[in-house]
Amino acid sequence: MLLLAGCSAEVQIDEDTATVQGFGKVYIPQANYRPLSATVTLTADEFLLKYNAFYGGMKKAGHRISLSFVTDETLVDEYNEKYGTDYLSLPVGSYEMPNLTGAIESGQNSTPIFNVILKPKGYLEPFKPYLLPITVEAEGAPVNEALQTVYFEVIASFGPGEVPREKILSLGADQRNLLIPFVDGKLIVRDGDGALQLYATDDAGAFGNPVQIGAGWQIFNQIFYFEPDRVVGIATDVIQYQVDGNGGFGSSRTIGWGWNIFEKIFPYKHFLIGVRPDGLTTAYPYNEQGDLDGANIRDIASDWNRYEQLFAYGSSLLGIEADGTLWQIPMSETNMPQQRVQLGSGWDMYQSVVASGNDLLAIDESGDLWRYKFDVKGFWPLKAE
Structure with missing residues:
Protein backbone atom coordinates (compact mmCIF):
# COMPACT_ATOMS: atom_id res chain seq x y z
CA MET A 1 0.00 0.00 0.00
CA PHE A 158 21.96 -20.80 -43.25
CA GLY A 159 24.57 -18.13 -43.78
CA PRO A 160 24.33 -15.55 -46.59
CA GLY A 161 24.89 -17.25 -49.94
CA GLU A 162 24.96 -20.71 -48.33
CA VAL A 163 21.27 -21.59 -48.58
CA PRO A 164 21.00 -25.05 -50.20
CA ARG A 165 18.89 -25.51 -53.31
CA GLU A 166 18.24 -28.29 -55.81
CA LYS A 167 17.93 -27.88 -59.57
CA ILE A 168 14.90 -29.88 -60.63
CA LEU A 169 14.22 -28.77 -64.21
CA SER A 170 15.69 -26.81 -67.11
CA LEU A 171 13.07 -25.01 -69.18
CA GLY A 172 15.32 -22.85 -71.35
CA ALA A 173 15.65 -19.09 -71.39
CA ASP A 174 12.13 -18.30 -72.66
CA GLN A 175 10.92 -15.71 -70.17
CA ARG A 176 7.29 -16.33 -71.12
CA ASN A 177 7.29 -19.52 -69.07
CA LEU A 178 4.63 -19.41 -66.37
CA LEU A 179 4.77 -21.74 -63.35
CA ILE A 180 1.47 -23.13 -62.04
CA PRO A 181 1.74 -25.42 -58.99
CA PHE A 182 -0.75 -28.30 -59.29
CA VAL A 183 -1.96 -31.25 -57.19
CA ASP A 184 0.29 -33.91 -55.60
CA GLY A 185 3.51 -31.97 -56.20
CA LYS A 186 2.86 -31.74 -59.93
CA LEU A 187 3.68 -28.62 -61.90
CA ILE A 188 2.01 -27.08 -64.94
CA VAL A 189 4.21 -24.87 -67.08
CA ARG A 190 2.83 -22.60 -69.78
CA ASP A 191 5.57 -22.49 -72.38
CA GLY A 192 6.38 -19.70 -74.83
CA ASP A 193 3.90 -21.04 -77.38
CA GLY A 194 1.00 -20.95 -74.92
CA ALA A 195 0.88 -24.73 -74.42
CA LEU A 196 0.33 -26.16 -70.95
CA GLN A 197 2.87 -28.85 -70.06
CA LEU A 198 2.21 -31.08 -67.04
CA TYR A 199 5.23 -32.33 -65.07
CA ALA A 200 4.85 -35.12 -62.52
CA THR A 201 7.43 -36.11 -59.91
CA ASP A 202 8.96 -39.51 -59.22
CA ASP A 203 9.48 -40.96 -55.74
CA ALA A 204 12.64 -38.88 -55.34
CA GLY A 205 10.77 -35.67 -56.20
CA ALA A 206 12.40 -35.23 -59.61
CA PHE A 207 10.34 -34.08 -62.61
CA GLY A 208 10.12 -36.34 -65.63
CA ASN A 209 9.13 -35.63 -69.22
CA PRO A 210 6.05 -33.42 -69.58
CA VAL A 211 2.66 -34.23 -71.06
CA GLN A 212 0.87 -31.48 -72.98
CA ILE A 213 -2.61 -30.89 -71.52
CA GLY A 214 -3.66 -27.68 -73.28
CA ALA A 215 -2.91 -25.12 -76.00
CA GLY A 216 -3.74 -21.49 -76.71
CA TRP A 217 -3.29 -20.32 -73.12
CA GLN A 218 -1.23 -17.30 -74.16
CA ILE A 219 -4.52 -15.34 -74.14
CA PHE A 220 -4.27 -15.15 -70.34
CA ASN A 221 -2.07 -12.81 -68.34
CA GLN A 222 -2.34 -14.96 -65.23
CA ILE A 223 -3.17 -18.63 -64.67
CA PHE A 224 -3.36 -20.53 -61.41
CA TYR A 225 -4.79 -23.69 -59.89
CA PHE A 226 -7.48 -23.29 -57.27
CA GLU A 227 -8.24 -26.23 -54.99
CA PRO A 228 -9.83 -28.66 -55.29
CA ASP A 229 -10.51 -28.93 -59.02
CA ARG A 230 -10.24 -25.65 -60.95
CA VAL A 231 -7.80 -23.84 -63.19
CA VAL A 232 -8.48 -20.12 -63.48
CA GLY A 233 -7.28 -17.95 -66.37
CA ILE A 234 -7.45 -14.16 -66.19
CA ALA A 235 -7.02 -11.49 -68.83
CA THR A 236 -9.89 -8.99 -68.70
CA ASP A 237 -12.41 -11.66 -67.75
CA VAL A 238 -12.05 -14.47 -65.22
CA ILE A 239 -12.61 -17.89 -66.81
CA GLN A 240 -12.83 -21.03 -64.72
CA TYR A 241 -12.03 -24.53 -66.03
CA GLN A 242 -12.84 -27.79 -64.30
CA VAL A 243 -9.79 -30.05 -64.16
CA ASP A 244 -9.00 -33.49 -62.77
CA GLY A 245 -5.81 -34.62 -61.04
CA ASN A 246 -4.27 -35.76 -64.33
CA GLY A 247 -4.75 -32.41 -66.03
CA GLY A 248 -7.86 -33.39 -67.94
CA PHE A 249 -10.05 -30.34 -68.60
CA GLY A 250 -13.84 -30.31 -68.40
CA SER A 251 -16.40 -27.54 -68.66
CA SER A 252 -15.57 -23.85 -68.43
CA ARG A 253 -17.45 -20.66 -67.66
CA THR A 254 -16.81 -16.97 -67.15
CA ILE A 255 -17.21 -15.90 -63.52
CA GLY A 256 -15.84 -12.34 -63.52
CA TRP A 257 -15.46 -9.33 -65.80
CA GLY A 258 -13.27 -6.24 -65.83
CA TRP A 259 -10.36 -7.69 -63.88
CA ASN A 260 -7.80 -5.81 -65.96
CA ILE A 261 -7.97 -3.15 -63.23
CA PHE A 262 -5.62 -5.37 -61.22
CA GLU A 263 -1.87 -5.58 -61.67
CA LYS A 264 -1.56 -8.83 -59.73
CA ILE A 265 -4.12 -11.52 -58.87
CA PHE A 266 -3.53 -14.62 -56.77
CA PRO A 267 -5.58 -17.19 -54.82
CA TYR A 268 -5.59 -17.50 -51.03
CA LYS A 269 -7.80 -20.11 -49.38
CA HIS A 270 -11.39 -19.21 -50.40
CA PHE A 271 -10.48 -15.86 -51.92
CA LEU A 272 -9.15 -14.32 -55.08
CA ILE A 273 -7.03 -11.33 -54.17
CA GLY A 274 -6.39 -8.49 -56.62
CA VAL A 275 -3.76 -5.75 -56.29
CA ARG A 276 -4.30 -2.50 -58.20
CA PRO A 277 -1.37 -0.47 -59.57
CA ASP A 278 -1.79 2.06 -56.73
CA GLY A 279 -1.48 -0.73 -54.13
CA LEU A 280 -5.14 -0.99 -53.10
CA THR A 281 -5.78 -4.69 -52.52
CA THR A 282 -9.19 -6.36 -52.55
CA ALA A 283 -10.23 -9.87 -51.49
CA TYR A 284 -13.12 -11.55 -53.33
CA PRO A 285 -14.79 -14.54 -51.63
CA TYR A 286 -14.68 -17.54 -53.99
CA ASN A 287 -16.92 -20.42 -52.92
CA GLU A 288 -16.80 -24.17 -53.45
CA GLN A 289 -19.24 -23.92 -56.35
CA GLY A 290 -16.78 -21.67 -58.16
CA ASP A 291 -18.73 -18.42 -57.81
CA LEU A 292 -17.32 -15.04 -56.84
CA ASP A 293 -19.29 -13.30 -54.10
CA GLY A 294 -19.25 -9.67 -55.21
CA ALA A 295 -21.50 -8.59 -52.37
CA ASN A 296 -18.89 -9.42 -49.71
CA ILE A 297 -15.68 -8.13 -51.18
CA ARG A 298 -13.40 -6.12 -48.90
CA ASP A 299 -10.21 -4.13 -49.14
CA ILE A 300 -7.40 -5.63 -47.06
CA ALA A 301 -4.36 -3.46 -47.85
CA SER A 302 -3.46 -0.16 -49.46
CA ASP A 303 0.24 -0.50 -50.30
CA TRP A 304 0.82 -3.94 -51.74
CA ASN A 305 2.19 -2.50 -54.96
CA ARG A 306 5.43 -2.58 -52.95
CA TYR A 307 5.64 -6.28 -53.81
CA GLU A 308 6.84 -7.58 -57.16
CA GLN A 309 5.38 -11.01 -56.34
CA LEU A 310 2.71 -12.21 -53.90
CA PHE A 311 1.49 -15.76 -53.29
CA ALA A 312 -0.11 -17.90 -50.61
CA TYR A 313 1.93 -20.06 -48.26
CA GLY A 314 -0.10 -21.96 -45.68
CA SER A 315 -1.96 -19.46 -43.53
CA SER A 316 0.31 -16.64 -44.66
CA LEU A 317 1.23 -14.74 -47.77
CA LEU A 318 4.78 -14.38 -49.03
CA GLY A 319 5.77 -11.14 -50.73
CA ILE A 320 8.97 -10.28 -52.59
CA GLU A 321 9.98 -6.65 -53.04
CA ALA A 322 11.97 -5.29 -55.96
CA ASP A 323 15.21 -5.36 -53.96
CA GLY A 324 14.75 -9.08 -53.25
CA THR A 325 13.56 -8.78 -49.66
CA LEU A 326 11.27 -11.67 -48.78
CA TRP A 327 8.41 -11.01 -46.34
CA GLN A 328 5.90 -13.20 -44.57
CA ILE A 329 2.47 -11.63 -44.10
CA PRO A 330 0.57 -13.73 -41.53
CA MET A 331 -3.20 -13.78 -42.04
CA SER A 332 -5.65 -13.71 -39.16
CA GLU A 333 -8.53 -16.13 -38.61
CA THR A 334 -10.73 -13.57 -40.35
CA ASN A 335 -8.27 -13.53 -43.28
CA MET A 336 -6.91 -10.07 -42.64
CA PRO A 337 -3.17 -9.33 -42.91
CA GLN A 338 -1.11 -8.96 -39.75
CA GLN A 339 2.31 -7.41 -39.06
CA ARG A 340 4.76 -8.63 -41.67
CA VAL A 341 8.06 -10.38 -40.85
CA GLN A 342 11.21 -10.39 -42.97
CA LEU A 343 12.19 -13.94 -43.94
CA GLY A 344 14.99 -13.43 -46.41
CA SER A 345 16.97 -11.37 -48.88
CA GLY A 346 18.38 -11.75 -52.38
CA TRP A 347 15.25 -13.26 -53.93
CA ASP A 348 15.46 -10.81 -56.86
CA MET A 349 17.89 -13.29 -58.43
CA TYR A 350 14.82 -15.14 -59.73
CA GLN A 351 12.28 -14.26 -62.40
CA SER A 352 9.45 -16.00 -60.56
CA VAL A 353 8.90 -17.80 -57.25
CA VAL A 354 5.91 -20.03 -56.38
CA ALA A 355 4.90 -22.26 -53.49
CA SER A 356 4.52 -25.99 -54.12
CA GLY A 357 3.38 -27.65 -50.91
CA ASN A 358 5.95 -26.64 -48.30
CA ASP A 359 8.63 -25.99 -50.91
CA LEU A 360 9.41 -22.87 -52.89
CA LEU A 361 10.16 -23.24 -56.61
CA ALA A 362 12.14 -20.47 -58.28
CA ILE A 363 13.05 -19.99 -61.94
CA ASP A 364 16.10 -17.97 -62.94
CA GLU A 365 16.83 -16.00 -66.11
CA SER A 366 18.39 -19.08 -67.73
CA GLY A 367 15.18 -21.05 -67.28
CA ASP A 368 16.58 -23.32 -64.58
CA LEU A 369 14.06 -24.27 -61.92
CA TRP A 370 15.30 -24.59 -58.33
CA ARG A 371 13.65 -26.12 -55.27
CA TYR A 372 14.07 -24.77 -51.73
CA LYS A 373 13.00 -26.89 -48.75
CA PHE A 374 11.40 -23.86 -47.16
CA ASP A 375 10.50 -23.18 -43.54
CA VAL A 376 9.08 -19.91 -42.23
CA LYS A 377 10.90 -20.43 -38.92
CA GLY A 378 14.20 -19.58 -40.61
CA PHE A 379 15.84 -16.73 -42.48
CA TRP A 380 16.76 -17.16 -46.15
CA PRO A 381 19.63 -14.89 -47.36
CA LEU A 382 20.34 -16.08 -50.91
CA LYS A 383 23.27 -13.84 -51.73
CA ALA A 384 26.67 -13.61 -50.05
CA GLU A 385 27.27 -10.34 -48.23
Whole structure:
Protein backbone atom coordinates (compact mmCIF):
# COMPACT_ATOMS: atom_id res chain seq x y z
CA MET A 1 0.00 0.00 0.00
CA LEU A 2 1.41 3.36 -1.03
CA LEU A 3 0.36 6.35 1.13
CA LEU A 4 0.84 9.78 -0.42
CA ALA A 5 0.41 12.64 2.10
CA GLY A 6 0.94 15.65 -0.16
CA CYS A 7 3.41 16.64 -2.81
CA SER A 8 6.34 16.92 -0.42
CA ALA A 9 5.37 14.08 1.88
CA GLU A 10 7.58 11.06 2.41
CA VAL A 11 6.45 7.91 0.61
CA GLN A 12 5.76 5.08 3.05
CA ILE A 13 5.77 1.44 2.04
CA ASP A 14 3.92 -1.43 3.63
CA GLU A 15 6.85 -3.88 3.65
CA ASP A 16 4.71 -7.03 3.95
CA THR A 17 2.53 -6.15 0.96
CA ALA A 18 5.54 -5.02 -1.05
CA THR A 19 7.34 -8.31 -0.46
CA VAL A 20 4.36 -10.27 -1.76
CA GLN A 21 4.29 -8.10 -4.88
CA GLY A 22 7.95 -8.76 -5.59
CA PHE A 23 9.61 -5.93 -3.68
CA GLY A 24 12.78 -7.06 -1.97
CA LYS A 25 13.13 -10.09 -4.24
CA VAL A 26 15.65 -11.02 -6.93
CA TYR A 27 14.36 -11.56 -10.45
CA ILE A 28 15.37 -11.64 -14.13
CA PRO A 29 13.60 -8.81 -15.99
CA GLN A 30 13.84 -10.62 -19.34
CA ALA A 31 11.67 -13.38 -17.86
CA ASN A 32 8.68 -11.17 -18.64
CA TYR A 33 8.92 -12.44 -22.21
CA ARG A 34 8.59 -16.16 -22.88
CA PRO A 35 10.50 -17.06 -24.86
CA LEU A 36 12.94 -14.43 -26.15
CA SER A 37 13.66 -15.21 -29.81
CA ALA A 38 17.17 -15.24 -31.24
CA THR A 39 17.80 -15.95 -34.92
CA VAL A 40 21.36 -17.00 -35.72
CA THR A 41 23.20 -18.20 -38.82
CA LEU A 42 25.23 -21.37 -39.28
CA THR A 43 28.50 -19.52 -39.73
CA ALA A 44 31.69 -19.19 -37.72
CA ASP A 45 30.28 -16.01 -36.14
CA GLU A 46 29.50 -15.89 -32.44
CA PHE A 47 26.15 -14.56 -31.22
CA LEU A 48 25.33 -13.08 -27.85
CA LEU A 49 22.26 -13.55 -25.66
CA LYS A 50 22.02 -10.94 -22.91
CA TYR A 51 20.54 -11.25 -19.44
CA ASN A 52 20.95 -9.82 -15.94
CA ALA A 53 19.27 -9.86 -12.54
CA PHE A 54 17.53 -7.15 -10.52
CA TYR A 55 16.62 -6.53 -6.92
CA GLY A 56 12.95 -5.61 -6.94
CA GLY A 57 11.43 -2.63 -5.21
CA MET A 58 12.01 1.03 -4.54
CA LYS A 59 15.02 0.44 -2.32
CA LYS A 60 18.49 -0.63 -3.35
CA ALA A 61 20.13 -3.70 -1.88
CA GLY A 62 21.22 -3.15 1.72
CA HIS A 63 23.97 -5.78 1.45
CA ARG A 64 25.77 -7.80 -1.21
CA ILE A 65 23.52 -10.49 -2.72
CA SER A 66 25.46 -13.37 -4.27
CA LEU A 67 23.86 -14.95 -7.34
CA SER A 68 24.33 -18.02 -9.49
CA PHE A 69 22.89 -18.72 -12.94
CA VAL A 70 22.09 -22.30 -13.91
CA THR A 71 20.65 -24.15 -16.87
CA ASP A 72 18.44 -27.18 -16.44
CA GLU A 73 17.39 -29.33 -19.42
CA THR A 74 14.40 -30.69 -17.50
CA LEU A 75 12.87 -27.21 -17.75
CA VAL A 76 12.74 -27.64 -21.54
CA ASP A 77 10.61 -30.77 -21.15
CA GLU A 78 8.38 -29.00 -18.62
CA TYR A 79 7.98 -26.03 -20.94
CA ASN A 80 7.05 -28.29 -23.87
CA GLU A 81 4.48 -30.13 -21.78
CA LYS A 82 2.95 -26.91 -20.46
CA TYR A 83 2.71 -25.04 -23.76
CA GLY A 84 2.45 -27.89 -26.29
CA THR A 85 5.73 -27.00 -28.00
CA ASP A 86 8.53 -29.20 -29.34
CA TYR A 87 11.73 -27.38 -28.35
CA LEU A 88 15.06 -29.15 -28.17
CA SER A 89 17.74 -28.41 -25.61
CA LEU A 90 20.76 -26.51 -26.93
CA PRO A 91 23.54 -29.09 -27.49
CA VAL A 92 26.58 -29.10 -25.22
CA GLY A 93 29.33 -27.11 -26.90
CA SER A 94 26.97 -24.82 -28.81
CA TYR A 95 27.09 -22.16 -26.10
CA GLU A 96 29.20 -20.83 -23.25
CA MET A 97 28.22 -18.93 -20.11
CA PRO A 98 31.27 -17.00 -18.88
CA ASN A 99 29.32 -15.65 -15.89
CA LEU A 100 27.83 -18.51 -13.90
CA THR A 101 27.98 -16.34 -10.79
CA GLY A 102 27.44 -12.67 -10.09
CA ALA A 103 26.25 -10.28 -7.44
CA ILE A 104 24.02 -7.34 -6.74
CA GLU A 105 26.32 -5.13 -4.73
CA SER A 106 25.22 -3.19 -1.66
CA GLY A 107 23.63 0.07 -2.73
CA GLN A 108 22.81 -1.27 -6.20
CA ASN A 109 19.65 -2.76 -7.68
CA SER A 110 21.03 -4.86 -10.56
CA THR A 111 23.94 -6.88 -11.88
CA PRO A 112 25.86 -5.91 -15.00
CA ILE A 113 24.66 -7.33 -18.31
CA PHE A 114 25.89 -10.90 -18.79
CA ASN A 115 26.28 -12.77 -22.09
CA VAL A 116 25.63 -16.27 -23.34
CA ILE A 117 27.99 -16.90 -26.26
CA LEU A 118 26.36 -18.98 -29.00
CA LYS A 119 28.50 -20.98 -31.45
CA PRO A 120 25.89 -22.53 -33.75
CA LYS A 121 28.05 -23.89 -36.59
CA GLY A 122 28.67 -27.61 -36.23
CA TYR A 123 26.16 -27.98 -33.42
CA LEU A 124 22.73 -26.72 -34.48
CA GLU A 125 20.53 -27.97 -37.28
CA PRO A 126 18.78 -25.45 -39.51
CA PHE A 127 15.28 -24.33 -38.58
CA LYS A 128 14.94 -26.59 -35.56
CA PRO A 129 13.68 -24.76 -32.45
CA TYR A 130 16.03 -24.87 -29.47
CA LEU A 131 15.32 -23.59 -25.98
CA LEU A 132 17.82 -22.40 -23.36
CA PRO A 133 16.41 -21.74 -19.85
CA ILE A 134 18.56 -19.70 -17.45
CA THR A 135 17.51 -19.61 -13.80
CA VAL A 136 18.78 -17.26 -11.12
CA GLU A 137 19.47 -18.44 -7.56
CA ALA A 138 20.33 -16.05 -4.74
CA GLU A 139 21.96 -16.08 -1.31
CA GLY A 140 20.78 -13.53 1.24
CA ALA A 141 17.56 -12.53 -0.51
CA PRO A 142 14.37 -14.25 -1.69
CA VAL A 143 13.76 -14.89 -5.40
CA ASN A 144 10.60 -13.96 -7.28
CA GLU A 145 9.66 -17.41 -8.62
CA ALA A 146 7.42 -15.96 -11.33
CA LEU A 147 10.42 -14.17 -12.84
CA GLN A 148 13.17 -16.58 -11.91
CA THR A 149 13.82 -18.16 -15.32
CA VAL A 150 14.35 -16.58 -18.71
CA TYR A 151 13.80 -18.76 -21.79
CA PHE A 152 15.77 -18.09 -24.97
CA GLU A 153 14.44 -19.54 -28.21
CA VAL A 154 17.26 -20.14 -30.70
CA ILE A 155 16.62 -20.92 -34.37
CA ALA A 156 19.53 -21.28 -36.79
CA SER A 157 19.42 -20.40 -40.47
CA PHE A 158 21.96 -20.80 -43.25
CA GLY A 159 24.57 -18.13 -43.78
CA PRO A 160 24.33 -15.55 -46.59
CA GLY A 161 24.89 -17.25 -49.94
CA GLU A 162 24.96 -20.71 -48.33
CA VAL A 163 21.27 -21.59 -48.58
CA PRO A 164 21.00 -25.05 -50.20
CA ARG A 165 18.89 -25.51 -53.31
CA GLU A 166 18.24 -28.29 -55.81
CA LYS A 167 17.93 -27.88 -59.57
CA ILE A 168 14.90 -29.88 -60.63
CA LEU A 169 14.22 -28.77 -64.21
CA SER A 170 15.69 -26.81 -67.11
CA LEU A 171 13.07 -25.01 -69.18
CA GLY A 172 15.32 -22.85 -71.35
CA ALA A 173 15.65 -19.09 -71.39
CA ASP A 174 12.13 -18.30 -72.66
CA GLN A 175 10.92 -15.71 -70.17
CA ARG A 176 7.29 -16.33 -71.12
CA ASN A 177 7.29 -19.52 -69.07
CA LEU A 178 4.63 -19.41 -66.37
CA LEU A 179 4.77 -21.74 -63.35
CA ILE A 180 1.47 -23.13 -62.04
CA PRO A 181 1.74 -25.42 -58.99
CA PHE A 182 -0.75 -28.30 -59.29
CA VAL A 183 -1.96 -31.25 -57.19
CA ASP A 184 0.29 -33.91 -55.60
CA GLY A 185 3.51 -31.97 -56.20
CA LYS A 186 2.86 -31.74 -59.93
CA LEU A 187 3.68 -28.62 -61.90
CA ILE A 188 2.01 -27.08 -64.94
CA VAL A 189 4.21 -24.87 -67.08
CA ARG A 190 2.83 -22.60 -69.78
CA ASP A 191 5.57 -22.49 -72.38
CA GLY A 192 6.38 -19.70 -74.83
CA ASP A 193 3.90 -21.04 -77.38
CA GLY A 194 1.00 -20.95 -74.92
CA ALA A 195 0.88 -24.73 -74.42
CA LEU A 196 0.33 -26.16 -70.95
CA GLN A 197 2.87 -28.85 -70.06
CA LEU A 198 2.21 -31.08 -67.04
CA TYR A 199 5.23 -32.33 -65.07
CA ALA A 200 4.85 -35.12 -62.52
CA THR A 201 7.43 -36.11 -59.91
CA ASP A 202 8.96 -39.51 -59.22
CA ASP A 203 9.48 -40.96 -55.74
CA ALA A 204 12.64 -38.88 -55.34
CA GLY A 205 10.77 -35.67 -56.20
CA ALA A 206 12.40 -35.23 -59.61
CA PHE A 207 10.34 -34.08 -62.61
CA GLY A 208 10.12 -36.34 -65.63
CA ASN A 209 9.13 -35.63 -69.22
CA PRO A 210 6.05 -33.42 -69.58
CA VAL A 211 2.66 -34.23 -71.06
CA GLN A 212 0.87 -31.48 -72.98
CA ILE A 213 -2.61 -30.89 -71.52
CA GLY A 214 -3.66 -27.68 -73.28
CA ALA A 215 -2.91 -25.12 -76.00
CA GLY A 216 -3.74 -21.49 -76.71
CA TRP A 217 -3.29 -20.32 -73.12
CA GLN A 218 -1.23 -17.30 -74.16
CA ILE A 219 -4.52 -15.34 -74.14
CA PHE A 220 -4.27 -15.15 -70.34
CA ASN A 221 -2.07 -12.81 -68.34
CA GLN A 222 -2.34 -14.96 -65.23
CA ILE A 223 -3.17 -18.63 -64.67
CA PHE A 224 -3.36 -20.53 -61.41
CA TYR A 225 -4.79 -23.69 -59.89
CA PHE A 226 -7.48 -23.29 -57.27
CA GLU A 227 -8.24 -26.23 -54.99
CA PRO A 228 -9.83 -28.66 -55.29
CA ASP A 229 -10.51 -28.93 -59.02
CA ARG A 230 -10.24 -25.65 -60.95
CA VAL A 231 -7.80 -23.84 -63.19
CA VAL A 232 -8.48 -20.12 -63.48
CA GLY A 233 -7.28 -17.95 -66.37
CA ILE A 234 -7.45 -14.16 -66.19
CA ALA A 235 -7.02 -11.49 -68.83
CA THR A 236 -9.89 -8.99 -68.70
CA ASP A 237 -12.41 -11.66 -67.75
CA VAL A 238 -12.05 -14.47 -65.22
CA ILE A 239 -12.61 -17.89 -66.81
CA GLN A 240 -12.83 -21.03 -64.72
CA TYR A 241 -12.03 -24.53 -66.03
CA GLN A 242 -12.84 -27.79 -64.30
CA VAL A 243 -9.79 -30.05 -64.16
CA ASP A 244 -9.00 -33.49 -62.77
CA GLY A 245 -5.81 -34.62 -61.04
CA ASN A 246 -4.27 -35.76 -64.33
CA GLY A 247 -4.75 -32.41 -66.03
CA GLY A 248 -7.86 -33.39 -67.94
CA PHE A 249 -10.05 -30.34 -68.60
CA GLY A 250 -13.84 -30.31 -68.40
CA SER A 251 -16.40 -27.54 -68.66
CA SER A 252 -15.57 -23.85 -68.43
CA ARG A 253 -17.45 -20.66 -67.66
CA THR A 254 -16.81 -16.97 -67.15
CA ILE A 255 -17.21 -15.90 -63.52
CA GLY A 256 -15.84 -12.34 -63.52
CA TRP A 257 -15.46 -9.33 -65.80
CA GLY A 258 -13.27 -6.24 -65.83
CA TRP A 259 -10.36 -7.69 -63.88
CA ASN A 260 -7.80 -5.81 -65.96
CA ILE A 261 -7.97 -3.15 -63.23
CA PHE A 262 -5.62 -5.37 -61.22
CA GLU A 263 -1.87 -5.58 -61.67
CA LYS A 264 -1.56 -8.83 -59.73
CA ILE A 265 -4.12 -11.52 -58.87
CA PHE A 266 -3.53 -14.62 -56.77
CA PRO A 267 -5.58 -17.19 -54.82
CA TYR A 268 -5.59 -17.50 -51.03
CA LYS A 269 -7.80 -20.11 -49.38
CA HIS A 270 -11.39 -19.21 -50.40
CA PHE A 271 -10.48 -15.86 -51.92
CA LEU A 272 -9.15 -14.32 -55.08
CA ILE A 273 -7.03 -11.33 -54.17
CA GLY A 274 -6.39 -8.49 -56.62
CA VAL A 275 -3.76 -5.75 -56.29
CA ARG A 276 -4.30 -2.50 -58.20
CA PRO A 277 -1.37 -0.47 -59.57
CA ASP A 278 -1.79 2.06 -56.73
CA GLY A 279 -1.48 -0.73 -54.13
CA LEU A 280 -5.14 -0.99 -53.10
CA THR A 281 -5.78 -4.69 -52.52
CA THR A 282 -9.19 -6.36 -52.55
CA ALA A 283 -10.23 -9.87 -51.49
CA TYR A 284 -13.12 -11.55 -53.33
CA PRO A 285 -14.79 -14.54 -51.63
CA TYR A 286 -14.68 -17.54 -53.99
CA ASN A 287 -16.92 -20.42 -52.92
CA GLU A 288 -16.80 -24.17 -53.45
CA GLN A 289 -19.24 -23.92 -56.35
CA GLY A 290 -16.78 -21.67 -58.16
CA ASP A 291 -18.73 -18.42 -57.81
CA LEU A 292 -17.32 -15.04 -56.84
CA ASP A 293 -19.29 -13.30 -54.10
CA GLY A 294 -19.25 -9.67 -55.21
CA ALA A 295 -21.50 -8.59 -52.37
CA ASN A 296 -18.89 -9.42 -49.71
CA ILE A 297 -15.68 -8.13 -51.18
CA ARG A 298 -13.40 -6.12 -48.90
CA ASP A 299 -10.21 -4.13 -49.14
CA ILE A 300 -7.40 -5.63 -47.06
CA ALA A 301 -4.36 -3.46 -47.85
CA SER A 302 -3.46 -0.16 -49.46
CA ASP A 303 0.24 -0.50 -50.30
CA TRP A 304 0.82 -3.94 -51.74
CA ASN A 305 2.19 -2.50 -54.96
CA ARG A 306 5.43 -2.58 -52.95
CA TYR A 307 5.64 -6.28 -53.81
CA GLU A 308 6.84 -7.58 -57.16
CA GLN A 309 5.38 -11.01 -56.34
CA LEU A 310 2.71 -12.21 -53.90
CA PHE A 311 1.49 -15.76 -53.29
CA ALA A 312 -0.11 -17.90 -50.61
CA TYR A 313 1.93 -20.06 -48.26
CA GLY A 314 -0.10 -21.96 -45.68
CA SER A 315 -1.96 -19.46 -43.53
CA SER A 316 0.31 -16.64 -44.66
CA LEU A 317 1.23 -14.74 -47.77
CA LEU A 318 4.78 -14.38 -49.03
CA GLY A 319 5.77 -11.14 -50.73
CA ILE A 320 8.97 -10.28 -52.59
CA GLU A 321 9.98 -6.65 -53.04
CA ALA A 322 11.97 -5.29 -55.96
CA ASP A 323 15.21 -5.36 -53.96
CA GLY A 324 14.75 -9.08 -53.25
CA THR A 325 13.56 -8.78 -49.66
CA LEU A 326 11.27 -11.67 -48.78
CA TRP A 327 8.41 -11.01 -46.34
CA GLN A 328 5.90 -13.20 -44.57
CA ILE A 329 2.47 -11.63 -44.10
CA PRO A 330 0.57 -13.73 -41.53
CA MET A 331 -3.20 -13.78 -42.04
CA SER A 332 -5.65 -13.71 -39.16
CA GLU A 333 -8.53 -16.13 -38.61
CA THR A 334 -10.73 -13.57 -40.35
CA ASN A 335 -8.27 -13.53 -43.28
CA MET A 336 -6.91 -10.07 -42.64
CA PRO A 337 -3.17 -9.33 -42.91
CA GLN A 338 -1.11 -8.96 -39.75
CA GLN A 339 2.31 -7.41 -39.06
CA ARG A 340 4.76 -8.63 -41.67
CA VAL A 341 8.06 -10.38 -40.85
CA GLN A 342 11.21 -10.39 -42.97
CA LEU A 343 12.19 -13.94 -43.94
CA GLY A 344 14.99 -13.43 -46.41
CA SER A 345 16.97 -11.37 -48.88
CA GLY A 346 18.38 -11.75 -52.38
CA TRP A 347 15.25 -13.26 -53.93
CA ASP A 348 15.46 -10.81 -56.86
CA MET A 349 17.89 -13.29 -58.43
CA TYR A 350 14.82 -15.14 -59.73
CA GLN A 351 12.28 -14.26 -62.40
CA SER A 352 9.45 -16.00 -60.56
CA VAL A 353 8.90 -17.80 -57.25
CA VAL A 354 5.91 -20.03 -56.38
CA ALA A 355 4.90 -22.26 -53.49
CA SER A 356 4.52 -25.99 -54.12
CA GLY A 357 3.38 -27.65 -50.91
CA ASN A 358 5.95 -26.64 -48.30
CA ASP A 359 8.63 -25.99 -50.91
CA LEU A 360 9.41 -22.87 -52.89
CA LEU A 361 10.16 -23.24 -56.61
CA ALA A 362 12.14 -20.47 -58.28
CA ILE A 363 13.05 -19.99 -61.94
CA ASP A 364 16.10 -17.97 -62.94
CA GLU A 365 16.83 -16.00 -66.11
CA SER A 366 18.39 -19.08 -67.73
CA GLY A 367 15.18 -21.05 -67.28
CA ASP A 368 16.58 -23.32 -64.58
CA LEU A 369 14.06 -24.27 -61.92
CA TRP A 370 15.30 -24.59 -58.33
CA ARG A 371 13.65 -26.12 -55.27
CA TYR A 372 14.07 -24.77 -51.73
CA LYS A 373 13.00 -26.89 -48.75
CA PHE A 374 11.40 -23.86 -47.16
CA ASP A 375 10.50 -23.18 -43.54
CA VAL A 376 9.08 -19.91 -42.23
CA LYS A 377 10.90 -20.43 -38.92
CA GLY A 378 14.20 -19.58 -40.61
CA PHE A 379 15.84 -16.73 -42.48
CA TRP A 380 16.76 -17.16 -46.15
CA PRO A 381 19.63 -14.89 -47.36
CA LEU A 382 20.34 -16.08 -50.91
CA LYS A 383 23.27 -13.84 -51.73
CA ALA A 384 26.67 -13.61 -50.05
CA GLU A 385 27.27 -10.34 -48.23
